[in-house]
Amino acid sequence: xxxxxxxxxxxxxxxxxxxxxxxxxxxxxxxxxxxxxxxxxxxxxxxxxxxxxxxxxxxxxxxxxxxxxxxxxxxxxxxxxxxxxxxxxxxxxxxxxxxxxxxxxxxxxxxxxxxxxxxxxxxxxxxxxxxxxxxxxxxxxxxxxxxxxxxxxxxxxxxxxxxxxxxxxxxxxxxxxxxxxxxxxxxxxxxxxxxxxxxxxxxxxxxxxxxxxxxxxxxxxxxxxxxxxxxxxxxxxxxxxxxxxxxxxxxxxxxxxxxxxxxxxxxxxxxxxxxxxxxxxxxxxxxxxxxxxxxxxxxxx
Amino acid sequence: xxxxxxxxxxxxxxxxxxxxxxxxxxxxxxxxxxxxxxxxxxxxxxxxxxxxxxxxxxxxxxxxxxxxxxxxxxxxxxxxxxxxxxxxxxxxxxxxxxxxxxxxxxxxxxxxxxxxxxxxxxxxxxxxxxxxxxxxxxxxxxxxxxxxxxxxxxxxxxxxxxxxxxxxxxxxxxxxxxxxxxxxxxxxxxxxxxxxxxxxxxxxxxxxxxxxxxxxxxxxxxxxxxxxxxxxxxxxxxxxxxxxxxxxxxxxxxxxxxxxxxxxxxxxxxxxxxxxxxxxxxxxxxxxxxxxxxxxxxxxxxxxxxxxxxxxxxxxxxxxxxxxxxxxxxxxxxxxxxxxxxxxxxxxxxxxxx
Numbered sequence: 293x294x295x296x297x298x299x300x301x302x303x304x305x306x307x308x309x310x311x312x313x314x315x316x317x318x319x320x321x322x323x324x325x326x327x328x329x330x331x332x333x334x335x336x337x338x339x340x341x342x343x344x345x346x347x348x349x350x351x352x353x354x355x356x357x358x359x360x361x362x363x364x365x366x367x368x369x370x371x372x373x374x375x376x377x378x379x380x381x382x383x384x385x386x387x388x389x390x391x392x393x394x395x396x397x398x399x400x401x402x403x404x405x406x407x408x409x410x411x412x413x414x415x416x417x418x419x420x421x422x423x424x425x426x427x428x429x430x431x432x433x434x435x436x437x438x439x440x441x442x443x444x445x446x447x448x449x450x451x452x453x454x455x456x457x458x459x460x461x462x463x464x465x466x467x468x469x470x471x472x473x474x475x476x477x478x479x480x481x482x483x484x485x486x487x488x489x490x491x492x493x494x495x496x497x498x499x500x501x502x503x504x505x506x507x508x509x510x511x512x513x514x515x516x517x518x519x520x521x522x523x524x525x526x527x528x529x530x531x532x533x534x535x536x537x538x539x540x541x542x543x544x545x546x547x548x549x550x551x552x553x554x555x556x557x558x559x560x561x562x563x564x565x566x567x568x569x570x571x572x573x574x575x576x577x578x579x580x581x582x583x584x585x586x587x588x589x590x591x592x593x
Numbered sequence: 594x595x596x597x598x599x600x601x602x603x604x605x606x607x608x609x610x611x612x613x614x615x616x617x618x619x620x621x622x623x624x625x626x627x628x629x630x631x632x633x634x635x636x637x638x639x640x641x642x643x644x645x646x647x648x649x650x651x652x653x654x655x656x657x658x659x660x661x662x663x664x665x666x667x668x669x670x671x672x673x674x675x676x677x678x679x680x681x682x683x684x685x686x687x688x689x690x691x692x693x694x695x696x697x698x699x700x701x702x703x704x705x706x707x708x709x710x711x712x713x714x715x716x717x718x719x720x721x722x723x724x725x726x727x728x729x730x731x732x733x734x735x736x737x738x739x740x741x742x743x744x745x746x747x748x749x750x751x752x753x754x755x756x757x758x759x760x761x762x763x764x765x766x767x768x769x770x771x772x773x774x775x776x777x778x779x780x781x782x783x784x785x786x787x788x789x790x791x792x793x794x795x796x797x798x799x800x801x802x803x804x805x806x807x808x809x810x811x812x813x814x815x816x817x818x819x820x821x822x823x824x825x826x827x828x829x830x831x832x833x834x835x836x837x838x839x840x841x842x843x844x845x846x847x848x849x850x851x852x853x854x855x856x857x858x859x860x861x862x863x864x865x866x867x868x869x870x871x872x873x874x875x876x877x878x879x880x881x882x883x884x885x886x887x888x889x890x891x892x893x894x895x896x897x898x899x900x901x902x903x904x905x906x907x908x909x910x911x912x913x914x915x916x917x918x919x920x921x922x923x924x925x926x927x928x929x930x931x932x933x934x935x936x937x938x939x940x941x942x943x944x945x946x947x
Contacts, residue, residue, distance in 0.1 A: 316743075317848075324744070324753050327820075335759065337782050338775075349780050351780075400655075411645040428920055429917065429923055429924060430907050430916065431675065431907050433665070455661040455662050455666065460658065486650070489651070514764035516764070517879075517880050521904075521907070534766050537764065567767065
């Protein structure tokens with residue numbers, strides 16, 4: 293009896309947080325707030341620039357000093373409007389085709405491969421995985437696009453991004469984990485294999501497909517690596533939005549109009565805010581999907 | 594004694610049974626008309642054929658993905674032969690893929706010629722940037738994830754997570770423009786601060802300073818990617834069983850002990866995975882970030898990185914045989930690094946890619 297009492301006496305002292313722990317909590321919160329400031333400060337400054345009067349750009353620290361619609365006016369109606377909206381439209385097409393095409397193609401391929409007794413399973417998986425391990429570099433792909441006459445065309449940016457073996461592996465691992473009983477009962481009810489895929493497998497794996505779609509979307513919307521390779525900087529008709537934004541500063545700084553030259557930071561900021569809007573609009577909707585999708589990624593099979 | 598007798602009997606039984614029983618079974622089979630092949634392990638191809646018939650309705654699902662891989666990954670691999678072409682006789686404007694593959698001027702001098710000054714400068718810069726990234730940015734992500742998991746309030750952790758992930762969803766063009774605006778010599782907010790603190794002279798934009806090029810590549814990569822990079826580790830940490838922490842507390846471990854001896858070892862599989870992926874990308878810096886920054890420092894050749902160099906000879910100079918040679922070199926080094934990285938992590942952390 294006495295021993296037990298002693299144990300209960302001693303333990304509360306041990307469990308009680310030491311001075312080190314309390315100070316660590318403070319350090320933890322301070323560090324995280326610091327991280328957040330480092331992230332938010334440049335973004336807020338940038339946003340303020342887009343709605344600030346260009347004569348007083350120097351005074352902007354966090355918030356706009358003198359409001360002005362100059363940046364957005366130039367982007368929506370002024371000299372930049374035609375190019376920007378053309379690029380915006382191109383990016384919408386590129387993003388939609390890549391998001392739907394890539395994920396559908398890879399999910400379809402992953403479905404038969406997720407069956408344990410798929411014919412030649414190992415060989416087919418090897419065929420896909422080799423493309424991940426070794427790539428021949430940019431030059432042969434550039435030549436291939438020339439051969440197809442796809443340079444200076446948005447389809448070069450689309451086609452190069454459709455194949456995504458990483459997503460194929462994700463989908464395969466996820467499909468393997470789906471309960472077999474549901475498929476069996478659907479088969480008893482007379483579902484064909486194609487119905488099974490579109491009516492049962494896809495709806496059941498919406499979290500992982502949703503998060504993969506979101507990443508494809510962000511990648512397609514923001515990327516300009518393929519545009520750098522395939523699209524000539526003079527061919528405005530074929531610009532994705534991100535490529536347009538990348539070339540914007542250089543073009544504005546050689547402008548003859550003094551107003552544009554002076555306010556180029558504000559125009560640039562306004563155009564970029566326009567480009568961010570679609571991503572921000574999707575962010576809250578997908579954030580709940582991402583959590584489910586990521587948990588699969590973190591488990592090693 | 595008894596054992597000996599038993600063994601003798603067993604041996605006799607085996608000797609007797611083996612030939613005679615088999616023949617009896619065979620007799621019975623032939624009488625009843627049983628096909629013996631049904632009970633044997635099926636041959637490889639006949640098994641595949643049976644499976645093929647079973648899945649004949651879904652197997653065509655693989656074809657679109659296989660075609661895209663064929664056209665955009667395997668056919669470019671044939672482009673390896675361009676590495677053996679004479680640059681002097683390669684005309685890009687009268688070029689035909691099948692013609693080039695079958696005849697033309699062959700040479701292996703390209704593999705000697707790529708090792709020039711620019712190549713060594715760019716490999717040196719790329720390795721330096723990536724090693725520093727691996728030493729600073731990679732642990733930074735783990736550090737942020739651990740800090741996030743230490744927060745008591747789940748809502749607070751979620752808010753912090755959403756905020757620090759934002760830069761990852763911005764284009765590199767936006768990220769670079771944001772920081773270029775902040776550090777603008779003419780009225781950038783951060784530049785004004787640095788000038789008042791006497792770290793910088795007025796009208797001197799830091800991002801156009803060639804000496805700071807590598808710093809900005811690393812810093813902007815960290816700013817954009819660290820928050821997102823921590824998500825993998827954070828997902829690993831919140832999956833750890835809470836009872837481990839409770840028993841550690843009972844044993845008298847403080848927060849630092851729990852972080853170092855419990856959290857970190859538990860996410861080692863994730864760390865190993867990300868480490869291998871990082872190491873295999875050792876020769877890549879991402880063209881989208883290095884090229885705009887390289888333009889800002891007015892293309893100072895001392896700061897060349899491999900991505901920019903490859904872009905230069907492919908798109909600007911259009912020296913395809915040279916670019917193909919460099920591409921082959923890049924691909925082989927990447928493959929080797931992945932295998933070596935996997936070997937190292939399986940040896941040291943007992944986890945790897947496969």
